Amino acid sequence: MRKNIVAGNWKMNTTVPEGVALAKEVNEALKANKANCDVVICVPFTHLCPVAAEIDQTVLGLGAENCADHKSGAYTGEVSAPMVASTGAKYVILGHSERRQYYGETSETLREKVALALENGLKPIFCIGEVLEERENGTYNDVVRRQVEEGLFNLSAEDFGKIILAYEPVWAIGTGKTATADQAEDMHAFIRGVIAEKYGKEVADNTSILYGGSCKPSNAAELFAKPDVDGGLIGGASLKCADFMGIVSAF
Numbered sequence: 352m353r354k355n356i357v358a359g360n361w362k363m364n365t366t367v368p369e370g371v372a373l374a375k376e377v378n379e380a381l382k383a384n385k386a387n388c389d390v391v392i393c394v395p396f397t398h399l400c401p402v403a404a405e406i407d408q409t410v411l412g413l414g415a416e417n418c419a420d421h422k423s424g425a426y427t428g429e430v431s432a433p434m435v436a437s438t439g440a441k442y443v444i445l446g447h448s449e450r451r452q453y454y455g456e457t458s459e460t461l462r463e464k465v466a467l468a469l470e471n472g473l474k475p476i477f478c479i480g481e482v483l484e485e486r487e488n489g490t491y492n493d494v495v496r497r498q499v500e501e502g503l504f505n506l507s508a509e510d511f512g513k514i515i516l517a518y519e520p521v522w523a524i525g526t527g528k529t530a531t532a533d534q535a536e537d538m539h540a541f542i543r544g545v546i547a548e549k550y551g552k553e554v555a556d557n558t559s560i561l562y563g564g565s566c567k568p569s570n571a572a573e574l575f576a577k578p579d580v581d582g583g584l585i586g587g588a589s590l591k592c593a594d595f596m597g598i599v600s601a602f
């Protein structure tokens with residue numbers, strides 16, 4: 352059966368010493384209070400090596416927030432999937448709405464990134480989600496279906512089985528406005544249905560689908576209680592150990 356997962360996305364926050372201290376704090380908290388789900392932190396590239404040296408990845412998984420769409424070569428400023436894997440990280444967030452919106456990521460580049468992540472043994476946390484206008488004009492299911500189909504449906508069933516999905520309605524990210532638990536459940540069940548159409552019920556039932564967007568200790572339990580919500584991808588609330596652990600303990 353699919354895993355429940357709480358993953359932090361630190362985005363572009365914390366210096367290296369601050370990040371290492373936060374990672375150590377979360378790691379210690381998880382050793383003291385065993386989680387009922389997998390817990391992962393996705394951190395800036397600069398933080399991967401020093402954080403990997405300080406945490407126990409059997410307790411707290413480590414991931415990057417992005418990787419390049421090329422393996423190596425003359426791509427100044429980019430960080431490749433093999434580089435990420437060589438730090439000891441096991442996960443990579445791909446297709447976050449901030450990357451789609453501010454850095455022009457398309458389904459085409461994302462297919463390259465997903466392939467490279469998988470080739471290098473990294474588990475993609477693949478993000479999808481509609482903007483406010485699409486929520487309001489009722490096209491949100493079509494938008495999310497297209498993101499899943501275009502970004503991932505070139506994969507074999509075996510490779511698709513390595514993907515973690517994160518539904519993050521863009522209107523709920525960093526806005527304090529959470530999707531209601533029912534809105535999240537409706538979308539997660541819809542996504543699972545789209546996966547089942549392509550790969551069958553067993554693959555769909557085994558896919559973890561996380562919710563992201565203003566998830567915090569006060570609303571996590573209600574969201575995670577929904578049958579198709581398998582955890583969260585947490586932005587702001589992953590930057591404080593107590594808040595992040597409050598969300599983890601919702602399972």
Ligand code: 13P
Binds near residue numbers: 360519525566584
């Ligand atoms: P917030 O939890 O800050 O709304 O961010 C969600 C997110 O984008 C996680 O990837």
